Amino acid sequence: MNAKTSDFLADYAATLLGCGATCIRIEKNLKRLAAGCGVTAQVQIMPAHVTLSVSDGSGHSRVISRPMARGGINFDVNARLSRLSWAVADGHLSADEAIERFQAITSEAGRSSQWRELLLASVANTAFCRLFGGDPASMLLVFAATLVGYRIKQAMIARGRDVRLAFLAASFFSASISAAGHVFHLGGTPEIAVGTSVLYLIPGVPYINAVSDLIDRHYLCAFGRFTDACVLTACLSAGLCAGMYLLGLYDL
Amino acid sequence: MTYDMIFSLLTDGCFAAVAAVGFSTISKTPSRAWLWCGLTAAAGHALRFALLSGTGLHIVAASTVAAMAVGLLAVLFAPRIKCPAEVCLFPALLPMIPGMYAYRTVQALMACIASQDESQFIHCFYLLAYNGFTCSFIILGMVIGANIPIFIFKTISFRATR
Numbered sequence: 001m002n003a004k005t006s007d008f009l010a011d012y013a014a015t016l017l018g019c020g021a022t023c024i025r026i027e028k029n030l031k032r033l034a035a036g037c038g039v040t041a042q043v044q045i046m047p048a049h050v051t052l053s054v055s056d057g058s059g060h061s062r063v064i065s066r067p068m069a070r071g072g073i074n075f076d077v078n079a080r081l082s083r084l085s086w087a088v089a090d091g092h093l094s095a096d097e098a099i100e101r102f103q104a105i106t107s108e109a110g111r112s113s114q115w116r117e118l119l120l121a122s123v124a125n126t127a128f129c130r131l132f133g134g135d136p137a138s139m140l141l142v143f144a145a146t147l148v149g150y151r152i153k154q155a156m157i158a159r160g161r162d163v164r165l166a167f168l169a170a171s172f173f174s175a176s177i178s179a180a181g182h183v184f185h186l187g188g189t190p191e192i193a194v195g196t197s198v199l200y201l202i203p204g205v206p207y208i209n210a211v212s213d214l215i216d217r218h219y220l221c222a223f224g225r226f227t228d229a230c231v232l233t234a235c236l237s238a239g240l241c242a243g244m245y246l247l248g249l250y251d252l
Numbered sequence: 253m254t255y256d257m258i259f260s261l262l263t264d265g266c267f268a269a270v271a272a273v274g275f276s277t278i279s280k281t282p283s284r285a286w287l288w289c290g291l292t293a294a295a296g297h298a299l300r301f302a303l304l305s306g307t308g309l310h311i312v313a314a315s316t317v318a319a320m321a322v323g324l325l326a327v328l329f330a331p332r333i334k335c336p337a338e339v340c341l342f343p344a345l346l347p348m349i350p351g352m353y354a355y356r357t358v359q360a361l362m363a364c365i366a367s368q369d370e371s372q373f374i375h376c377f378y379l380l381a382y383n384g385f386t387c388s389f390i391i392l393g394m395v396i397g398a399n400i401p402i403f404i405f406k407t408i409s410f411r412a413t414r
Contacts, residue, residue, distance in 0.1 A: 245362065
């Protein structure tokens with residue numbers, strides 16, 4: 001049993017879990033990759049860990065457990081790791097070359113432009129405001145609120161603060177800034193501005209992954225992802241409530 | 253179909269596409285998938301708009317049907333961009349999130365807590381339940397509807413990156 005290969009398979013599964021892949025994808029990719037490396041792998045996926053049982057043809061096997069890789073949702077890594085598994089399975093890469101490629105993918109994972117992400121997320125939330133019927137004044141407020149809130153979230157996560165606290169703070173500041181429409185009577189749709197200002201924080205990927213895992217009968221993972229998403233939604237709601245309460249926006 | 257309706261459909265689709273492309277950067281979607289994310293979101297959101305305004309379908313049913321269309325398009329586009337179907341699917345679904353229902357749920361919750369008498373509380377509680385249920389069932393319908401095509405067309409969905 002080659003320990004290097006089995007460690008690689010465990011790291012591969014932990015990285016896929018961390019970057020937001022569904023359980024069915026992790027299983028399929030891992031089995032394909034293991035077959036390409038000349039071993040068989042059984043994977044047990046838990047909400048925050050993966051455990052692999054890797055066997056070679058000679059009757060030797062090894063059990064390895066890895067915590068989920070912490071890097072946040074990353075579809076680029078998800079796509080590149082899926083392609084890597086096919087490259088190995090189709091014989092285009094050896095196991096050693098695959099390990100090198102894997103290390104290159106994981107080391108490049110965090111290198112996206114934070115400023116581009118900030119700007120595009122703000123523009124997206126502004127478009128969201130328009131979809132809900134917001135007028136230009138509300139759109140402008142939502143843009144400013146998202147810009148500030150998203151930057152706070154980025155800075156807090158970069159400094160290692162708890163992600164739930166980051167969601168709470170970002171939603172509080174976004175809601176408070178967008179409430180300027182109510183306070184200073186800007187535009188005709190101030191309610192839409194406040195309601196839209198925190199939507200960039202909705203954890204859509206965990207919700208959708210939870211249902212995918214549920215359909216594929218990975219009930220523990222489904223429950224784990226759903227609970228994670230509910231906790232984040234509760235945090236953003238608490239921030240929104242605090243902002244609304246501070247500015248007296250709770251009268252129906 | 254009137255000129256106003258067509259114009260509304262197009263603008264709705266365009267803003268949904270902008271929202272999807274912007275939100276796709278949050279989940280680090282590869283840039284080669286942006287165009288397809290935008291197209292998928294525009295088609296899904298415009299379909300929901302047409303179903304709501306053209307057929308009078310309930311928003312939960314309309315969102316579920318539109319999410320299934322989004323899921324189907326994501327599965328079809330996935331092999332073209334050599335990415336898993338989820339890469340297009342998730343950002344394209346986000347513009348359909350019932351944000352205003354969620355906001356009104358939170359607002360009604362706060363009004364419930366701040367209410368002074370029973371009749372006011374009952375009214376606020378009704379708003380809380382109505383908006384909360386509608387929001388929850390829209391999201392549930394969307395995520396189930398979007399996942400169905402991925403599981404029906406497993407062969408395409410899980411071989412897209414080959």
